[in-house]
């Protein structure tokens with residue numbers, strides 16, 4: 001990726017309003033990498049227009065130093081480090097530190113961070129009563145939205161967003177408690193007792209134990225599974241201003257407390273077009289069932305009159321292979337081999353579906369490649385996670401990114417409440433009509 005050349009002197013874009021000849025220059029602001037931006041903050045005041053960009057396909061909502069995506073070349077950097085190097089050499093908690101603090105920790109900083117997280121892995125015992133209010137067949141994401149939002153009712157000493165120390169404690173609490181809350185959501189639906197955290201274990205080993213340990217047996221984490229989970233969590237940690245991160249930022253811009261903001265992010269991530277896609281991919285593969293049905297579903301995905309889309313394919317930014325999908329595809333082979341299900345039929349079906357789709361003119365022309373969700377579900381299913389927990393794991397990992405982005409927004413001196421405008425296409429002013437005259 002070439003370093004950006006210095007912009008020319010006339011670093012502006014001129015808009016000429018051909019309706020009345022008005023001409024205004026707007027400054028171009030340089031980015032370190034990727035597209036520069038046109039600063040249109042004075043557009044409405046100078047030209048009387050709003051910009052119009054449904055879905056924000058060409059809109060930068062903020063400045064950020066955390067993550068960079070080059071969609072055309074399939075590049076993903078966190079604070080300048082490539083996702084490939086981080087999944088190869090780092091672990092999820094260290095990546096969380098990097099996202100929040102901007103630098104990889106020294107040995108001393110790592111020890112302090114790890115102990116800070118360990119301090120907060122348990123939840124208030126009264127929270128258990130929240131779980132008892134849910135039906136046993138509640139979707140775990142419904143429980144996550146409710147319980148994480150409810151943390152605001154317990155941790156009054158870390159709600160003041162203007163106090164840097166309270167922001168730090170809230171950040172630690174969220175990253176530390178998500179695995180505990182997630183595992184409790186799973187245990188509750190299984191009718192099994194909750195398992196308390198074990199701080200002597202790593203972040204992923206502790207999560208696996210809280211998920212799968214039962215009082216009747218000794219639990220020893222499988223290193224292959226905990227390593228695979230480290231990669232999966234790293235791959236899901238942050239991803240620029242995606243829908244759920246933008247939700248967290250918008251909620252945070254009103255100065256809502258951090259627990260409420262993260263609960264809003266969880267709600268947004270749940271959608272099948274976003275984080276819910278990993279669950280939807282498994283449902284789709286089960287529905288396709290056999291390689292002989294693939295062409296029928298590809299045809300449905302291309303049929304504009306059919307709402308069916310190939311779940312796990314396509315991305316707003318990646319118009320090349322999602323680099324996270326590449327890592328997960330390789331990881332899937334390793335995990336399935338380790339678990340003795342190398343010939344897992346759903347994995348074989350997924351590989352064949354990918355092969356056929358990537359040769360299809362429609363998918364090539366629309367640049368629809370497998371995304372992070374295409375392979376993650378197959379690995380998670382092989383590891384023993386039920387489909388309903390896939391998006392919960394996505395939310396658990398993305399909490400690191402949400403917390404980093406939330407802190408960056410609060411610390412940004414120019415941050416203000418987010419309040420988009422609209423293009424009004426409704427009725428012009430009209431008078432009230434009495435009922436008997438309608």
Ligand code: SDX
Nearest residue numbers: 239242273274275277301309310311312313314315316366
């Ligand atoms: C995530 O933003 C992020 O970074 C998200 C994420 C993260 O880490 O936070 O990466 C996580 O959400 C990954 C995406 C998971 N979602 C899915 O796999 C669901 C299936 N994908 C589609 O819903 C879709 O591709 C989106 C939502 C992911 C992206 O949609 P866009 O960018 O708004 O693109 P679009 O819907 O305008 O589609 C462009 C064209 C359309 O055809 P035309 O109207 O131009 O004729 O491509 C078609 C779409 O119909 N298309 C698909 C398709 N995805 C897009 N056709 C069939 N199958 C698909 N999967």
